[in-house]
Amino acid sequence: MTLNVGDKVIFKVFRYNPEKDEAPYFQDYEVEIRRRGMMVLDGLNQIRWEQDGTLAYRRSCREGVCGSDGMNICGVNTTSCMAHIEDYNTTTLTIKPLPGFPVIKDLVVDFTDFFNKYFMVKPYLIERIPPPEKERLQSVEDRAKLDGLYECILCGCCSSSCPFYWSDKDYLGPSAMLNAARFVFDSRDDGKGERLDIVNNKHGVWRCHTVLNCITACPKELNPTKAIAMLQHEILKRKW
């Protein structure tokens, strides 16, 4: 669907203020297309800055790097700064907070559990030898093994789209495990064993039932399911 400058679209936005509202509700806002290729985040900014300053949502870099504006747009999780309004082929966009996370207010959700699970997999280089004087060298081939793993922006879209992340509160989730894989397959890292011990858990890699929602949801086009399968393979290889 082509939207021209001056066209109007409706943003049906999830609203909930736990301090005031008894239950969540949807509020409609009219957003004007002011330039071609407008993003959903531009629309939300227009609402907040010109119509309703009480609307709460997170944003920062507005170019798909900070990962703070993950939300559910027309049923699919993504970051609003990477979602073109036009691509939804509709004049009414339903915008909800990321499913499976507790809502703090409107589109802002509580990421505490998500980040604790991320920290749990030790997302940093572990070295058993003293650090070198200069940078830690890595061959081009070893560096290439990290492609598709290091680009994660921790937006939470993948974990929030996974039904097992909703149902099992202890499940580490696709994001934490993709970040575990990012270090497990890093040639400079010595912490492979301890990380595999953590994800080798019935709430870790073995809880993934390859629903594949995480792949659809990831705005960076990463493949957390594949990362989980790589970890499973590594664990089985180590054991048998």
Place this chain on the structure above:
Amino acid sequence: MAEFMRGYIDRYTGSAKAGDFSWFAQRITGLCLILILIFHMFINHWGSLWPSAMMWFMMHAMFKKVFYVVFALFLVYHGMNGVFYVFDDYIRTAGWRTTLKLVFGITGVVYFWVAFIAIVP
């Protein structure tokens, strides 16, 4: 470890919490069951398609018994393990989960025993 991480460490440590064996065995038994089932169809229902296999099987009663005991064992393990997965995924209360696993586990053992005494004598 920071105070806010309290409670997280225990959840993901300890070998008893792994689950790699049941995951792996579920896939291996699943694969074996497909092969066993195909073979079972050849020797019992589609005998005309592979007569030599059917004849060999009929003449080696001991092998036939072992084959069907293994079939029953894999079937029970795969079925029960699958049901346990469903309980882990959908039953949120630990007490209910354990109770149901116990009931289904005992049913599985009884089922295998019934199959065993029907096959072996």
